[in-house]
Amino acid sequence: MSRPRSGSVIDKVPFIVKLAEHPLDNVRYAAYALSGVARVALALKGRGSVEVTFSPAPGGKLDAAALKKAFKRELQDEALRARVFALNAGLREHLILRAMAAAAAKPAPPPEPGLTPEQERELEALIASVEKEIKQESAAGGRAAATWEERYGRKSGKKN
Amino acid sequence: MAVKAAKRTERVPQVYWRDIGGRMLLTNDFGSYAVMTEAEFRRYMKTGAPPSPAFRDKLGASGFLRERLDMEALAAGWRRRNAFLFAGPGLHILVMTLRCNQGCLYCQSGAVRSPGPGTDMSWETARRCVDLAFASPAPAITIEFQGGEPLLNWGVLKKTVDYARSLEKKKGKPLSLALISNFTLMDEKKAEFLLSRECSICTSLDGPADLHDRNRPFSGASSHAAVVRWLKYFKRRSDRQGPGYRIFKPGALLTVSRDSLGRGREIVDEYAGLGLEDIFLRPLAPIGYAKRAWPKIGYSAEEFSRFYAGTLDHIIALNARGTRIKEKTASMFLEKILAGRDPGFMDARCPCGAGVGQLAYDPRGQVYTCDEGRMMGWEGDDMFRIGDVRGLDYGRIASAPASRACCASSNLEQQPMCSRCAYRPYCGVCPVYNFEAQRSLWGHMPSNGRCAVFMGIFDAIFRALASPKKAKILAGWTAE
Numbered sequence: 022m023s024r025p026r027s028g029s030v031i032d033k034v035p036f037i038v039k040l041a042e043h044p045l046d047n048v049r050y051a052a053y054a055l056s057g058v059a060r061v062a063l064a065l066k067g068r069g070s071v072e073v074t075f076s077p078a079p080g081g082k083l084d085a086a087a088l089k090k091a092f093k094r095e096l097q098d099e100a101l102r103a104r105v106f107a108l109n110a111g112l113r114e115h116l117i118l119r120a121m122a123a124a125a126a127k128p129a130p131p132p133e134p135g136l137t138p139e140q141e142r143e144l145e146a147l148i149a150s151v152e153k154e155i156k157q158e159s160a161a162g163g164r165a166a167a168t169w170e171e172r173y174g175r176k177s178g179k180k181n
Numbered sequence: 182m183a184v185k186a187a188k189r190t191e192r193v194p195q196v197y198w199r200d201i202g203g204r205m206l207l208t209n210d211f212g213s214y215a216v217m218t219e220a221e222f223r224r225y226m227k228t229g230a231p232p233s234p235a236f237r238d239k240l241g242a243s244g245f246l247r248e249r250l251d252m253e254a255l256a257a258g259w260r261r262r263n264a265f266l267f268a269g270p271g272l273h274i275l276v277m278t279l280r281c282n283q284g285c286l287y288c289q290s291g292a293v294r295s296p297g298p299g300t301d302m303s304w305e306t307a308r309r310c311v312d313l314a315f316a317s318p319a320p321a322i323t324i325e326f327q328g329g330e331p332l333l334n335w336g337v338l339k340k341t342v343d344y345a346r347s348l349e350k351k352k353g354k355p356l357s358l359a360l361i362s363n364f365t366l367m368d369e370k371k372a373e374f375l376l377s378r379e380c381s382i383c384t385s386l387d388g389p390a391d392l393h394d395r396n397r398p399f400s401g402a403s404s405h406a407a408v409v410r411w412l413k414y415f416k417r418r419s420d421r422q423g424p425g426y427r428i429f430k431p432g433a434l435l436t437v438s439r440d441s442l443g444r445g446r447e448i449v450d451e452y453a454g455l456g457l458e459d460i461f462l463r464p465l466a467p468i469g470y471a472k473r474a475w476p477k478i479g480y481s482a483e484e485f486s487r488f489y490a491g492t493l494d495h496i497i498a499l500n501a502r503g504t505r506i507k508e509k510t511a512s513m514f515l516e517k518i519l520a521g522r523d524p525g526f527m528d529a530r531c532p533c534g535a536g537v538g539q540l541a542y543d544p545r546g547q548v549y550t551c552d553e554g555r556m557m558g559w560e561g562d563d564m565f566r567i568g569d570v571r572g573l574d575y576g577r578i579a580s581a582p583a584s585r586a587c588c589a590s591s592n593l594e595q596q597p598m599c600s601r602c603a604y605r606p607y608c609g610v611c612p613v614y615n616f617e618a619q620r621s622l623w624g625h626m627p628s629n630g631r632c633a634v635f636m637g638i639f640d641a642i643f644r645a646l647a648s649p650k651k652a653k654i655l656a657g658w659t660a661e
Contacts, residue, residue, distance in 0.1 A: 053597050057627030101226065102601055109195035112250075113210065120256040120263070147347055148340065 034059075034075040034085045036092060037066060043096050045071060047103050051095035059083055192229020194247040198222070199603035201643050211258050212521050212606045213243030216647050258521055262606075265523050265530060265538055269318035269575065272527060272539035274552050275310050277302050277331040277338050279544060279559065283363055283404055285385075285397045287438055287471045287478050293329070301334045302544040307341040309570045310542040315348050318575060321355040327552065332366040342378050359383060361434075364411040365399060372414065379426050382415050384408050386433035386455075388441060388448035396438055408433070409455065416456050434461050437485065438478045445492030453499060453506050460496065461509035462489055464634050468617045469556040482630045486637025493641050500654045511642050512658040517607045518642070520659040527551065529609040529635075533591035536567060536584030546570040550583050553613035565613060587612045590622035598626040604639045 038048050052061045052073050059075040066072050073092070077083050199206045205222035207215045217225060221232035229247055231237040241249040265271075278301045279293045293300055302310075314322050324345055331338055342358060349356040358380040375382060386408050387393040393405040415431035422428055433452065435441075441448060445462075452460045464485045467475050496508050516524035527534025535550035542548055542555075547566055549555035554565025567573065567581040578584060590612045593599040599610060614631045615624030626632045645651040 050597060050601070054627060056625070105193055105195060108193075113195045116252060116256055117210070117259060119252065120259040121266075123256060123260060144344070144347055144351075147343060 032077065032083070034083050034088050036073045036075075036089070037070050038073060038096070039070050041069065043100065044103070047096065047099040048073060050102075051092060051099045054095050054099075055088070055091055059088065192247050193226055194229075194244065194250060196245065197601065197603040197605055201640055201647070204647060206603050206643050207245065208603045208606050209244050210606060211244045211255050212262050212517055213245065214518060214643070214646075215240060215243065215245055216643070262517065262521055262523055265525070265534075268320065268538075270314075270534075270536070270538055270540050270578070271317065271319035271321060271525070272323050272325065272534065273310070273314035273317075274325045274327055274539065274541040274555075275302065275307065275341070276327050276329065276541065276543050276552075276555065277307070277341075278329040278334040280333045281329040281363075282333065282365055283330070283397050283399050286474060287396065287436055287465050288469070299545045300329075302337055302542075302546075304337050304340055306542075306544070306546040306570065307337050308344060309546060311341060311345045311348060313542075313548075313570055313573060314345075314540075315352055315354060316575065321357070323357040323359060325359040325361065327361050330363055330366065331360060332362050332371065335366075335371065339374060342375070342380060346378055357381070361385075363397070363399075363404060364407045365402075365404060367407070367411050372411070372418075376415075376418060376428050377426055379429070381429040381432070383432040383434060384412065385436065386412070386452065386457075387435055387438070388444060389451050392440055392444060392448070395440060396436070412455055412457070430458065432459060433457055434463060436463050436465060437488065438465060439480050440478075442480060442484055442488045445488055446495050449492060449495055449499065449506070453504050458505055459507050459509050459512070462492060463510075464631075466553070466614055466617075466631070468553055468613065469560055472617060482633030482637060485634050486641070489634075489638055490641040490644075493645065497645060497651050497654050500657075501650070507658045510638055511655070514607050514639070514642055515655055516659050518646075519656055522660070524660075526609075528611060529607065531591065531593045531605075531609055532588040533609050533611055535565070535587035535591070535612065536578060536581065537588060540567070540578070542570060548573060548578070550587050551613065553611065554583070554587075557613060557617065564616065586622055590615070590624075596623065596626060598632075604636065607639070608635055 040048075043051075048071055049063065052063060055061065055075070059077055059081075062074045062076075064072045064074070075083060075088055075092075195210060197208050201216075203219070205217045205219060207217065207222070207225075215236070217232060217236075221236075224230075224232045225245075231240050231246065237246075240246050242251075244250060244255050280296060280300050281288070281293070284294075311324065314324055324341075326338055326341075328334075338360075345356055345358065348354075358378060359382075360375060360380050361383045364384050385397065386405075387396045390403060390405040393408070394403050397404045399407075412431050412433065415428075419428045419430045433455075435448065435452075449460060465471055465475075465479060467479065471478065493508055493511060496506055499506055513524040513526040514529070516522050517529075523530075527539050530538060533551075535554065539551055540548055541550070541552040543558065546569055547555075547558065547563075548568055548570050549558055550565045550567060557564065558566055565583045565587070567578055567583050589595065591610050593602075593605050593608070593610065596610060599605055599608065602608070610624065610626070610629075611631060612622040612624075615629065616622055618630060619625055619628075624632075642655070645655055
C-alpha cells in the first residue's frame with residue numbers, strides 16, 4: 022500500500038493498493054468498514070492495483086495518518102478473515118445443513134382440529150354473555166373507557 | 182488486531198473476533214466465546230492450537246479447535262439456538278386502539294387523542310386477529326395487547342381475552358397473554374379480570390417522578406403516581422398468589438430519553454425500590470413521532486453506550502450487595518451467550534422476527550411485519566404491511582413481499598459488516614430502523630445508530646463477563 026499524497030488533515034486521502042497483495046474483495050470489505058467515518062470510492066488502476074479514495078462527509082475533515090493506520094489494520098484483519106472464511110466454508114455449510122436437516126426431519130405437529138359444532142355453540146354463548154356483561158356495565162354508568170378529553174373536555178390553555 | 186495470515190491458519194475453525202479494550206474476544210457460529218490476550222490470540226490464529234494448556238478443554242468443548250469438533254453436539258446446539266426458524270410467528274401484537282390519554286415526548290406508536298374512524302379495534306376484527314394468531318404453526322403463542330392505551334377499548338379487550346382463552350382450551354395450543362398499559366385507567370375490577378385470566382401486566386416507568394412525568398405528561402395528574410400505585414398493587418398480588426390461577430410479577434419498560442442520561446443510578450434505584458426484578462434500558466429509536474422529536478430528545482450512540490455501561494455496572498453492584506435486579510437486554514443476550522438458548526428477542530434474530538416470528542395487527546385489521554412497521558404504516562408508509570386479516574393465511578404471510586424483504590435484508594450472511602462481526606451469533610438488524618434512519622432496508626452498518634448501540638451493549642456485557650466476580654452475577658441472570 023502506498024502512502025497518502027497529502028498532509029495530516031486534508032480533504033481527500035487516496036491509497037493505492039496492489040491487488041497481488043490484497044484481492045479486490047478484501048479491499049472492498051476493508052474500505053466498507055471505514056465508510057462510517059468517511060466517504061470512500063474505489064477505482065481500478067490498470068490490472069494490478071486499485072485506488073481507494075477517502076473523502077470527508079459534508080462539513081468534516083480527515084486525519085490522514087489515523088486513516089492510514091486504520092485502513093492498514095482493516096486490510097490485515099481482512100486478509101486473515103478471508104483466509105479463515107475460505108478454509109472453513111465447506112465445514113461450516115456441512116454443520117449448518119446437518120443442523121437444519123435434523124430439525125426438518127422432526128415429525129410435523131398434527132394439524133390443528135377445527136371447532137366442532139358444539140364448540141362453536143359454546144363460543145357463541147360465551148361471546149353473548151360477555152357482550153351482555155359489557156352492556157350492563159355501560160348501563161350502570163361505567164365510563165372507564167374514556168379519554169381525559171372525553172370526560173372533562175379539551176383543555177384550551179397551556180399544560181399544567 | 183493485525184495478525185498476518187499464515188499457512189497454519191488452516192487449523193483454525195470458523196471464528197469471529199473483536200478487540201474489547203485490549204483483550205480479544207472470539208466467538209463462533211455455535212454461540213460460544215473465549216477471551217484471550219493479544220499474544221494468546223496471535224498464537225492461536227497462527228497455529229490453531231490452544232494458546233496455553235489451560236485453554237485446551239474450554240476451547241475444545243466450545244468448537245474453537247478444529248481437530249476436536251464434535252459435529253453432532255455443535256449441530257444440536259445450533260438447532261437449539263435457532264429453533265425459532267422452524268416455528269412460525271409466536272408473538273401477535275394487537276393494537277386495540279390508537280387513542281391515548283398521555284402525550285409522551287417520544288411516542289413511537291402514533292397515538293391519537295380522540296376517537297375517529299379506524300382508531301379502535303372492533304370486536305369482529307379482534308376475533309379475526311385471534312383466529313389468525315391461533316392458526317400460526319408456532320407451537321405456542323403470545324398475544325400482546327398494546328395501544329395507544331389499550332384500556333381505552335376495554336369492552337373489546339375484555340371479550341378478546343376471554344375468546345383467546347377459550348380457543349386455547351379448544352385447540353390445545355398454549356397461550357400467553359400480555360397487556361401493556363400506562364395504568365391511568367386501571368381499576369380493581371379490571372385488574373381482577375386480567376389477573377384471573379392469567380394476563381401478564383407491563384407498564385412504562387421512566388424513573389423518578391420528575392423524569393417520568395416530564396417524559397409522559399398526563400392532563401392534570403402525575404402519570405408516575407398511577408404507575409407506582411398499580412405496580413405496587415400487582416406486585417402485592419403476585420407476592421401473595423392465591424388459589425385458582427397464577428399471578429405474574431408486573432413488569433415495566435424504560436425508554437431512555439436525553440433527560441435520562443446521567444441519571445442511570447437514580448432510575449435503577451427507583452426500580453429496585455419498587456421491588457421490580459427487571460429493568461429494560463431501551464434506547465429511543467428515530468421511528469414515528471420520535472423521529473420528528475429527535476433533535477430535542479435524541480442522543481448519539483456513544484452517549485447511550487456510556488449510559489448503558491455505567492448503569493449496568495450499578496445494577497451489577499446492587500446484585501453484589503444482595504438486591505436482585507436484572508437488566509433485560511443483557512439478560513436476553515446472556516441467554517444466548519451463556520445458555521445457548523433463544524430468548525425470543527425478536528429484535529436480535531437472524532433473520533429478524535418480522536413476519537416470521539411476530540405479526541402486528543392495527544385497529545383496522547391491517548397486518549404488519551412488526552409493531553415498528555405498523556407505526557410506519559400509521560405515519561403513511563405501508564411498506565411493511567402484509568395484508569388484511571380478513572384474507573390472510575400463513576402461506577400468504579410468509580410469501581408477502583414485506584415478509585420476504587425483511588427476511589432477506591435482516592439475514593446477517595448478506596450484511597457485509599455483520600457477516601464478519603464477533604457479535605453476529607447473538608445480534609440482529611432491523612429493516613424498519615434501517616429504512617427510517619437510512620432509507621434502505623439493508624442500511625449501512627458502519628454509520629448505523631442501532632448497530633453502534635448494540636455494539637456498545639455487547640462491549641459492556643463482554644467486558645463484565647471478563648471479570649470473574651461480575652460473570653458469576655451475570656450467569657445468574659439467565660433463565661433458571
